[in-house]
Amino acid sequence: MSDDDLSTLRLLRRDDVPPEVLDAALDRARVRFDAAAHAATAPRTSGAGPARTVPPVRRFRPVVIAGAAVVVAGGLVASGIGITHWSSPAPAAAATLREAARAAADDRAPVGAFTKVVETERALGYASSDGQHYDEGYLAPTTSTTWVPADVSGTWVRETWSGPATTFYGGAAARKAAADDYATEAHRDDPRWERAAGGDFTVGELGGVQPGTLTVADLPDLPREPAALVRRIEDAPRAVDTTDAEHVFDTVQQLLRTGLVPADLRATMYQALATLPGIVVTEEQASLDGRVGTAIGLPARTGGERQDVIIDRTSGAYLGERTVQTQRNGSIPAGALIDSVAVRVTPVDDRP
Template sequence: MSDDEFTTLRLLRRDLPPEAVDASLDRARLRFDTAAVATTVRTGGAAPARTAPPVRWLRRSRPVLLAGAAVVVAGGLVATGVGVTHWGSPGSAAAATLHEAAAAAAADRTPAGAFTKVVESELSMVSTTSDGEHYDEGYLEPTTTTTWVPADVSGTWVREIRSGAATKVFGGTAARQAASDDGAGKPSAPVWERGVGGDFAVGELGGEQTGTLGASDIADLPRDPHALVRRIEAAPRAAGTTDELHVFDTISGLLRTGLVPADLRAAMYEALATLPDVVVTAEQVSLDGQRGTAIGLPHWSGTEQHDVIIDPADGTYIGERSIQTRQIGSIPAGTVIDSVTVRVTPVEDQP
């Protein structure tokens, strides 16, 4: 498709926001180029080597998942990317939503405190096995993690973790017994930790793997979306992880810290809008009493869909969720196997 044809399509759709149109056109160009490579492969020409699918470790006893690669069909590109009758496609909706959220985030003037209090309310699947071989059962366990982070993130962080009773069991006797043995049958006493620079002994918020982007990098990350994408792409990643998955996962992880300032949050939303396969997976999602829009990659994993939840009206990052996309044993397709709501408050002291 030529630049003149793209210009014509842009003029035909002057009723849409320019940023939404341009984002859709950018995705269409990329999909067109990808399809050309695919066509070259089918006709026997040379094409770049495909990488192995990434491996992602998930919380606790959940098994390793292999993320599958997205398949692009050349014949459907114009219809799904920039076809005149398909302007309501999920991709263009995602770009428009992210642009709106970025504008709102950029205008955020929430004052800072000496400390940032980050409360993570998580409901996660703990996988169990009915036969000692297959992870085909499980239970959902709530955990509330409250972290007090100093303005200088190299200082001492304080964290409290509270686990609650299992809320739902998937499976039979083995799953119920596992929940009981794991102490998920009743609320546990809170666990307190202190860690310099957030380097706690256990858990997900705080502490960083060498070379990866984390809380200590936030202050120096670029506020230009394209420069931010390049910076993330240059950071270490799991073997075989695509640039798109790496950018999405990195931004998701940084947003979850609750420490991303408004200007960088706006840049992150704009960066997500550049990803060719990002879509609105749900217009309205209720997450621990808060409502927002779910943005995700439909091919994030062979068995999971991973979303970030944002409020486009005010640019707030609400949290994230993972949905199982096919039935595994007693756990049906469509089950939310992990959800996290993040609430951030500036405070002047820590316990």
């Protein structure tokens, strides 16, 4: 049983879950159940390899899924797993996201021939005090400004520059590493300029986008209905050992960061996040590059990090994102920023 199935069972045992959240969780469980059923019953062909799995059929199976839930839930109880440890979308997070969705749907921001997207990032660089453990660090800012044409397949222009470290955790090792890194970076008086068709700034041999991954080119065709959007995201490629909730959260976060999500789709994305088990308000008044919003997070199942998106619930604007270290690491305390990105979007009529 997957972590997503466990989350669904947790919701069934609670009486404070909004109906739309429970419906969305059950719908996702039905899809996974259909996929598993087809995989188990698909005939094998003669030869060395297994037959291709039949694509999942999305249909409502209330009797089957209810029966499966009862059987599995009984097994969990017999195994001693307590429901007090089961998660569900916190009411405050869901309410915040729905309020932001309503505001985003009413957004009538002007448009231009280009969209100017300014990303101000502060990232944690690591250093070793003993040559063995990366137990010191420093925060250094990088600013990138991208001019995106209305037709996103056209030529994008990007300017990037870095600043000196602003925060240090530790002593001499952190300061030396920060100075060495700054010496190799483009600076404000000598920024790095790039141009790329469709925003493909990636050097091919160093990576690239996996086929099927959702990008800004997919934005016009993405569903404007929360449950359908969640299903579309779940069907896209994902990292290994990623749950549905994590995959949806990560994908929405990455698309919102581009600054190119239109208001109606942004509203749908907020509504989709509101259905995810485990989503919580991590800070009511989170400051990011001079602006204040509500931080919404999905705590990681393992490791010592937490990812947040920060939104303005009154305007529906996406302010940015951050990754917070939740466990102490040497001189780097719990609560330290690992990375934060503030996003500002402005329509413009020209580009450099």
